[in-house]
Amino acid sequence: MSFELNSLLVSLHVTYIQNLGKNKDDLTYHLTAHLRMNAIYWGLTALCTMNHREALDRNEMIEYVMSCWDEETGGFGAHPDHDAHILSTLSAIQILITQDAIDILDIDRVAKFILSLQQPSGVFAGDSFGEVDTRFSYIAVNALSLLGRLGDLDVEKTVAYIVQCRNFDGGFGSRIGAESHASQAFVCCAALTILDRLDEVDAPTLSWWLAERQLPNGGLNGRPEKLEDVCYSFWVLASLSMLKKVHYIDSGKLTSFILSAQDPEGGGIADRPGDMPDVFHTHFGLAGLSILGYPGLVDLDPVYCMPAALIEKMGLRKGWQALERRAS
Amino acid sequence: MSHGVRRVLQNKEALEAKKLKDQSKIRDYITLTSDVLNRKKQNDWSSQAFQLTTELLQVNPEFYTIWNYRRRILLNGIIPQSTPEQIRDILAEELSMTMAALKVHPKVYWIWNHRGWCLDNVPSGPGTEQEGDPRGWEKGFWDRELFVVEKMLDADPRNFHAWSYRRIVLANMPIPKPLTAELAYTTRKIEANFSNFSAWHQRSKVLSSLWSKGELDSNKSKEEGASGILYHEYISNSSLKEFDLVHNAMYTDPYDQSVWIYHRWLIGSGDDKDILEREIEVIQSLLEEESGSKWCMESLVHYKRLLLSNHASTTDTSTLKRDCMGLLRRLLEVDPSRRARYEEIELEIARL
Ligand SMILES: [Zn+2]
Numbered sequence: 001m002s003f004e005l006n007s008l009l010v011s012l013h014v015t016y017i018q019n020l021g022k023n024k025d026d027l028t029y030h031l032t033a034h035l036r037m038n039a040i041y042w043g044l045t046a047l048c049t050m051n052h053r054e055a056l057d058r059n060e061m062i063e064y065v066m067s068c069w070d071e072e073t074g075g076f077g078a079h080p081d082h083d084a085h086i087l088s089t090l091s092a093i094q095i096l097i098t099q100d101a102i103d104i105l106d107i108d109r110v111a112k113f114i115l116s117l118q119q120p121s122g123v124f125a126g127d128s129f130g131e132v133d134t135r136f137s138y139i140a141v142n143a144l145s146l147l148g149r150l151g152d153l154d155v156e157k158t159v160a161y162i163v164q165c166r167n168f169d170g171g172f173g174s175r176i177g178a179e180s181h182a183s184q185a186f187v188c189c190a191a192l193t194i195l196d197r198l199d200e201v202d203a204p205t206l207s208w209w210l211a212e213r214q215l216p217n218g219g220l221n222g223r224p225e226k227l228e229d230v231c232y233s234f235w236v237l238a239s240l241s242m243l244k245k246v247h248y249i250d251s252g253k254l255t256s257f258i259l260s261a262q263d264p265e266g267g268g269i270a271d272r273p274g275d276m277p278d279v280f281h282t283h284f285g286l287a288g289l290s291i292l293g294y295p296g297l298v299d300l301d302p303v304y305c306m307p308a309a310l311i312e313k314m315g316l317r318k319g320w321q322a323l324e325r326r327a328s
Numbered sequence: 329m330s331h332g333v334r335r336v337l338q339n340k341e342a343l344e345a346k347k348l349k350d351q352s353k354i355r356d357y358i359t360l361t362s363d364v365l366n367r368k369k370q371n372d373w374s375s376q377a378f379q380l381t382t383e384l385l386q387v388n389p390e391f392y393t394i395w396n397y398r399r400r401i402l403l404n405g406i407i408p409q410s411t412p413e414q415i416r417d418i419l420a421e422e423l424s425m426t427m428a429a430l431k432v433h434p435k436v437y438w439i440w441n442h443r444g445w446c447l448d449n450v451p452s453g454p455g456t457e458q459e460g461d462p463r464g465w466e467k468g469f470w471d472r473e474l475f476v477v478e479k480m481l482d483a484d485p486r487n488f489h490a491w492s493y494r495r496i497v498l499a500n501m502p503i504p505k506p507l508t509a510e511l512a513y514t515t516r517k518i519e520a521n522f523s524n525f526s527a528w529h530q531r532s533k534v535l536s537s538l539w540s541k542g543e544l545d546s547n548k549s550k551e552e553g554a555s556g557i558l559y560h561e562y563i564s565n566s567s568l569k570e571f572d573l574v575h576n577a578m579y580t581d582p583y584d585q586s587v588w589i590y591h592r593w594l595i596g597s598g599d600d601k602d603i604l605e606r607e608i609e610v611i612q613s614l615l616e617e618e619s620g621s622k623w624c625m626e627s628l629v630h631y632k633r634l635l636l637s638n639h640a641s642t643t644d645t646s647t648l649k650r651d652c653m654g655l656l657r658r659l660l661e662v663d664p665s666r667r668a669r670y671e672e673i674e675l676e677i678a679r680l
Contacts, residue, residue, distance in 0.1 A: 027350045030357055031388050035329065081365045083393040129396060131441050168532055168593040177495050179529040181488065211666050212585060218665075224525040224585045226486065229331070250665035263335060271331050280329040 005259050008294065009267060013282060014052045016267030017043045020279055021056075033079045037068055041091035042283035044098055048307045049286045051298050053098075062101050065092050073128070074106070074113035085127045086117055090139045093146050094306055097314075102147075111149040114140050118154065122161035123175070133174045134165050138187035141194050142304055145316060155195055162188050163200050170205030182213055182222040186235040189242045190303045193318045203243050210236050211248035218253030219272065229271045230261050230281045233288030237322075238302035241291055244321040251292045251323060258285045293323035360384055368397045373405025382425065389429045392438050399445060412451040416465050419446045423469075427476065434480060440493050447473060447500070463502045470501040485517060485524050495530075507541075510534045515573070522577040525586035532593050535570075570594065575610060582614060582621040591627065598634030601642065607631060622663045625655045629673065636680060645680075652677050 020043060023029040032039070040061060047055050067080045068088065075084030076092040089110065096102045117125045117140065124136035137158055144150050165173045165188065171180025172188035185206060192198050213220040213236050219228025220236045233254060240246045260273045261281070268277025269285035290300040299308035303318050311317050338346070364384050367377045381398040384391060402422075407415055423446055429439050450469050452462040474497050480490040498505060511534045517527035574594065577587035591607070598604045608631050615624040632648050632655075656670045656677075663670075 025347055025350065025354070027353050027357070030354055030361075031390075033361075034388075034391050034393065077393065081369070081393075083396050085392065127392075127396070129399065129441070129445065131437075131444075167529070169589050174492060175495075177533050178492050179488065179526055208669070209589075211669050214665055216665075223488075224589060225523045245669075247668040248666060253665060265337075270335065274335055276330050276333040276335045278330045 005262050005264060006256070008259060008289065008296070009262055009264065010050050010052075010296070012264070012267030013262075013269070013286070014047065014050060014055050014267075016263075016277065016282065017047055017279065018055055034082060035078060037065070037076060037078045037088035037091045037095075039279050040064070041094050042279045044095055045300075045306060046279070046283040046286050048098060049283075049290050049298050049300055051296075058099050058101075061095065062099055062104065065095050066104060068092065074109035075127075076110075083127060084113065086114065086124065086136050086139050086143075087126060089114065090143045093143050094304075097146055098306060098310065105147075107147050107149070111144060111147050111152060114143055115152055118158070122154070122157035122159075124158075134162055134172060134184060134191070135174065135187045137162055138191040141191040145194050146304070146314075150194075155197075159192065159195060159197050159200065162191060166200070166202070170202045170207075170209045180209065180223060182210070182220070182232045182235040182239070185210065185239045189239045193242050193303050193320070194316075196318075198242065201243070207240065207243050207245040207248055210240050210243075211245070214249055214254065218250065218255075218257035220249070220254065227272070228257065230258055230269055230288070231271065231284040233258055234284040234291070234302075234305075237288050237291040238305070241302045241320045241322050242318070244319075246291060246321065246323050255289065255292055255294060258288055261285060291322045293325045295326045295328050297325070299325070357387060360387075364394060364397070368393075368400075371404075373401045375406065377401055378406065385429070389433050389436050389439055395438050395442050399442070402449075407449075412453050415449075415451045416453065419450055419469070422446045423472075430480070434484065434487060435489055437489050440489050443473070444493070444496060467502045470497060473497050474501070474505070481517070485521060486526050488526070491526050491530065507534055507538050511538065518573065518577070522580055523584045523586050525589065528586050528590040532590065571607075578611075578614060582618045582623060585623060588623045588627055592630065595631065595634070598631065598638050601635070601639045604631055604635055604639075608635075620662055622659065625659050625662070629655050629659070633673075633677070636677075649677055649680065 020039070044053070044056060044061070047053055065076070068077045068082070069092070070077055070084040073084040075086065076089040077084050078088040082088075093102070093105070093110070096105060114124075117127070117136065119125055119130075119132055121132075122137075123132045123134065124140045125132050126136050141150070141153070141158065144153055161176075162172070164176045165178065165184070167173060167180045169180050171182075172184045173179055173181070174184055178184075189198065189201060189206075192200055212224070213222070213232065215221060215228045217228060219230070220232040221228050222232045222235070237246055237249065240248060258269065261270045261275070261277075262268070263270060263277040266277070268279070269282040270277045271281050286297065287300050287302075287305065290297045291302055299322065300306070301308040301311040301317065302320050302322065304311050304316065308317070360380065360383060364377070364380050367380070378398065378401045381394050381401065384394050385398070388394075402418070406418060410418065423443060426439050426443050426446075429436070433439060447466075447469055450466045453465045455461040455464065474494070477490055477494045477497055480487055481494070484490070498510065511531065514527045514531035514534060517524050518531065571594065574587055574591050577584075578591070581587075595604065595607060608628060611624050611628055611631070615621060615628070618624060629652050632652050635643050636645055636648050636652075653674060656674050659670045660667050
């Protein structure tokens, strides 16, 4: 592989995503069934970012999503007969909204499932066994907002827990006392943004901490003195876009880093150059490039991590700022 | 989601051979999965079903539904038919089963979750309330758990899940470990590797609670180590004063950001002008030795700005501003990737 990866291989990535569902003679496909709903959301959103939404069959997708609904709890599992979890429930909602099929949903029951996961402390659990994480708080806020049910949420309690997870470095942890992590900065900033409480963020300190995620090779890490990874591109950039500081990152170097993690043979983007691609990093790499204004891509709403035009149409757009889309 | 898996170019024959080999594995996996999921649907709480979940989770520890099912079998089928001693042993068995899984998959949080659930369900014993020691078993389990977490952190001192789990263990131990012991643990971790930001982070939390509980006087422990009842314990665990520890780390590797971030926490909003000026001096002399250290310059700008904003009436503001501008110019050269931020700060200072 001697040629330089200096442009985005759109058609290869589209084919890569289309082929994901056809890998049934690959063991990994079966071992990752517990991530299927998320994977479909990542694939669909990546396609939307590349302006190829139609590359996956819409009806088949909606049918699959609905086959994962758990009548008993009101939430979605990751795959038929898998337990309902807040992670797959948000992905299901995002897919249905992106496919303009949300009417198919029993919104009351889904909202009730999500609200039932809030704990007395204000944080959300992922499922009935009660593991808590500020990630789940964001997911709940995002999902309820998309369903138009934020009014049913105890906002004060939700915000109070998130604020207690704020650390001296400006970042946020997954629970009270936990170390800051770029993905946690994203979920907490985005939850507070949706709830119009971004004033709870120590913006100068957090922007500084986020800017220091960039390494000499252009890639971003998730916390101090760790390795770079394509997926952090999105979490760091999305947080910075809510703080209106995306320009704190060297966009040229980060763009090159993401492009260098593409697989020039089979398509898809990996965590770092030379590694196996997967749909998760493909989606977050493209999402990062979209925020950086990469030419030809579609605007992504960094708060909801969905096509910006869609969020705007729903009247949910908040005051984030990405880099201007370059013409070439 | 795969991390750190290298892409290898395989020729057609190798790929075909792998596919063929996978076929029987896939068949077995699908058969086992549908068997377990069917039993789950039928509320099968038998020990046979339990055994099958062990098998499936050994192949795929990320299958959260199966962890849930396993716990339901324990709760509905196995625990109701067992004596407290048996329950204790069953849970101990769960912990060794998950330990084996953790060694292969240290970052799968479903496994950590399951351990936490087991610990929450340890029955009271060996004695009753009246006989005494009703929490003896629980204590044994949590103590062992702390030991396990420490082993995990020895293997990977930055394991995010292990640190997070450590805090859960510390918060749940029937006989809480003194905060000063945890402070000493972070000292050991930091001294083993100054670059361990996870340990610095934990230290900031421990010191904050010690200060807010009044067990350590914040000014004194920053300056002298410690005071009050815990003085001796603190001193024996850590002879270093807080700032000394930090200076030591700075001088050891001025290019590592962990210690600089922690130093910023120690200084805080910079209300104490003496400390601020003293620290500026320390960093300035380090910068003379390490003229290219971005972190020296970046921190100097930050602390000088604190002097400007908090102590303007008692400092020479025009010199401070000039210093900051000079440092920012050099930062633009040594750290051009973050030039936009430095230029913004220049504008802010110019406006003062
Ligand atoms: Zn990643």
